[in-house]
Amino acid sequence: MAEEISPLVRERREKAARLRAQGIEPYPWEFPGRVGSDEVVRATTGLAPGGAAAPTPMRVAGRLRAVRVHGKTAFLDLDDSAGSLQLFLRVDELGESPYARWLADLDPGDLVGADGAPLVTRRGEPSLLVRSITLLAKALAPPPEKFHGLKDPEERIRRRYVDLLSSPESRARFTARSLLTRELRRWLDGEGFLEVETPTLVPIASGAAAQPFRTRSNYLDRDLQLRIALELPLKRLLVGGLERVYEVGHVFRNEDLDSTHSPEFTMLEVYWAYHDYADMRALVERLYEHLAQRVAALLPDLAAAQEAPERFRPPFATVDYVQALEEASGLTGVLDKDRDALRDLARAVGARIPDDSPAGAFLDKLFGHYVEPTLERPTFVLDFPAATTPLAKRHRSRTGRVERFELFFRGIELANAYSELNDPDEQERRFMEQLSARGEDHFAYDADFIEALRFGMPPSTGLGIGVDRMVMALAGIPSIKDVILFLPTRERSGDGPVP
RNA sequence: GGGCCCGUAGCUCAGCCCGGUAGAGCAGGCGGCUCUUAACCGCAAGAUCAGGGGUUCGAAUCCCCUCGGGCCCGCCA
Numbered sequence: 001m002a003e004e005i006s007p008l009v010r011e012r013r014e015k016a017a018r019l020r021a022q023g024i025e026p027y028p029w030e031f032p033g034r035v036g037s038d039e040v041v042r043a044t045t046g047l048a049p050g051g052a053a054a055p056t057p058m059r060v061a062g063r064l065r066a067v068r069v070h071g072k073t074a075f076l077d078l079d080d081s082a083g084s085l086q087l088f089l090r091v092d093e094l095g096e097s098p099y100a101r102w103l104a105d106l107d108p109g110d111l112v113g114a115d116g117a118p119l120v121t122r123r124g125e126p127s128l129l130v131r132s133i134t135l136l137a138k139a140l141a142p143p144p145e146k147f148h149g150l151k152d153p154e155e156r157i158r159r160r161y162v163d164l165l166s167s168p169e170s171r172a173r174f175t176a177r178s179l180l181t182r183e184l185r186r187w188l189d190g191e192g193f194l195e196v197e198t199p200t201l202v203p204i205a206s207g208a209a210a211q212p213f214r215t216r217s218n219y220l221d222r223d224l225q226l227r228i229a230l231e232l233p234l235k236r237l238l239v240g241g242l243e244r245v246y247e248v249g250h251v252f253r254n255e256d257l258d259s260t261h262s263p264e265f266t267m268l269e270v271y272w273a274y275h276d277y278a279d280m281r282a283l284v285e286r287l288y289e290h291l292a293q294r295v296a297a298l299l300p301d302l303a304a305a306q307e308a309p310e311r312f313r314p315p316f317a318t319v320d321y322v323q324a325l326e327e328a329s330g331l332t333g334v335l336d337k338d339r340d341a342l343r344d345l346a347r348a349v350g351a352r353i354p355d356d357s358p359a360g361a362f363l364d365k366l367f368g369h370y371v372e373p374t375l376e377r378p379t380f381v382l383d384f385p386a387a388t389t390p391l392a393k394r395h396r397s398r399t400g401r402v403e404r405f406e407l408f409f410r411g412i413e414l415a416n417a418y419s420e421l422n423d424p425d426e427q428e429r430r431f432m433e434q435l436s437a438r439g440e441d442h443f444a445y446d447a448d449f450i451e452a453l454r455f456g457m458p459p460s461t462g463l464g465i466g467v468d469r470m471v472m473a474l475a476g477i478p479s480i481k482d483v484i485l486f487l488p489t490r491e492r493s494g495d496g497p498v499p
Numbered sequence: 500g501g502g503c504c505c506g507u508a509g510c511u512c513a514g515c516c517c518g519g520u521a522g523a524g525c526a527g528g529c530g531g532c533u534c535u536u537a538a539c540c541g542c543a544a545g546a547u548c549a550g551g552g553g554u555u556c557g558a559a560u561c562c563c564c565u566c567g568g569g570c571c572c573g574c575c576a
Contacts, residue, residue, distance in 0.1 A: 008509055008527055073533040122534050145510040145525050147537045154568045209576050255575045364576050
């Protein structure tokens with residue numbers, strides 16, 4: 001396909017060629033010794049507006065966002081990761097010919113370096129009075145409109161680099177995510193947990209019910225799948241004697257993308273030997289309390305982050321699963337109803353899952369309809385009906401229940417934890433029940449996992465947290481599309497593959 | 500999977516109801532301006548109106564199909 005040459009791109013290519021003809025390399029190799037724009041701003045404190053420049057020369061580098069030329073004076077806005085800085089160009093500082101040449105050949109979007117002296121303009125703007133400019137990379141493609149940026153949600157996802165380069169808010173969101181996951185790891189490390197990595201490619205995806213992505217190994221000459229959960233490999237590590245482990249990694253579910261679901265997302269799972277789900281609940285509460293405080297400290301400019309410590313102040317509310325469901329729905333005796341009765345009730349509130357789904361699936365539909373939307377403040381839901389959860393241990397004192405909790409916030413699940421089932425025979429029975437209730441598509445039987453349990457898994461508790469949703473909740477970001485850098489998109493006709 | 504909505508210049512948008520041959524701002528070009536910060540003033544340029552088909556003397560506008568996207572519902576224990 002022939003590349004169409006936009007007049008805007010042609011103009012920029014000609015500028016690059018002009019610079020080359022003058023012996024200026026448009027893509028140089030290095031620019032040592034620069035400081036952040038914030039350091040220049042700090043160096044202007046105490047300077048009088050319109051007064052003399054500070055004596056110490058400073059060097060900055062970044063992307064040109066705007067150029068305002070006033071005849072023999074010009075103002076250039078430069079963005080870097082520390083913020084932004086106004087460059088102040090004057091013909092009497094640079095000389096007639098360099099001044100004219102730079103203004104002729106620089107464009108918004110170019111990456112440039114500048115040397116000069118900090119000063120404050122008459123209008124009070126901290127600036128760098130420029131003595132020389134260095135082109136660091138010529139931008140051949142024009143950046144989006146300087147004020148509105150990139151609005152089209154499709155383009156923001158397909159070309160995230162354009163979204164990022166034109167939007168400090170977008171950069172702040174993704175920076176928030178990185179700082180929070182770093183903090184998450186640091187906190188778990190401090191609690192004595194060991195980070196591990198387990199395979200993404202597995203023979204059978206298990207540990208949850210979801211459609212897997214399927215692929216194939218030429219070497220092994222067998223079909224493989226992408227994991228849908230981290231649970232079963234991590235429990236094998238408990239069998240192996242690692243007593244506190246966690247993994248942060250991508251899991252893959254071959255399902256639709258919406259504002260709270262992505263086919264590829266980041267899961268945290270934590271396993272803790274010789275502890276139970278009550279211990280895990282205390283840990284989750286402390287974790288969220290800590291992260292909420294950190295997000296406020298790390299992101300002073302993000303209003304939603306500032307509210308996090310108050311929102312996630314312990315103790316979190318607790319409700320009993322069955323009691324909450326019965327109170328919200330007016331139903332009674334939900335634990336004693338059989339599958340057909342639960343199915344009819346779920347059908348009545350609009351659930352459209354297959355008739356042969358396990359009873360627990362219908363209970364979950366009812367819970368999702370009546371209770372979840374009401375859970376606005378952080379709330380632990382305790383002691384799920386056994387039918388809903390094949391991998392959890394039965395409750396030590398409440399019949400028909402398992403030791404499981406979920407944490408909800410604004411109607412969205414933020415954490416899920418159990419006292420883990422470690423009786424190999426009971427685990428085998430629960431797997432078989434799931435299999436007989438539904439097709440093998442929906443829950444894979446992992447024989448090697450049963451075998452692992454036969455060697456003895458200590459009494460343990462395990463936790464799963466969707467990291468993307470955790471970031472959304474703490475930083476107040478409503479769509480998962482704004483916390484995942486690169487999402488898969490459909491191919492556009494005529495286009496090559498999109499990363 | 501169902502419903503509703505959207506796609507116009509590199510970017511942000513108007514025009515569409517009610518058909519008459521495409522308009523602005525930013526960015527880019529030329530000219531002016533030594534304190535602006537969404538700088539300003541003037542001039543010129545820039546568009547396969549997502550793609551295809553249909554109706555019509557005439558389609559960005561009405562109809563159909565396709566592609567891409569958004570929102571809601573369903574599904575994702």
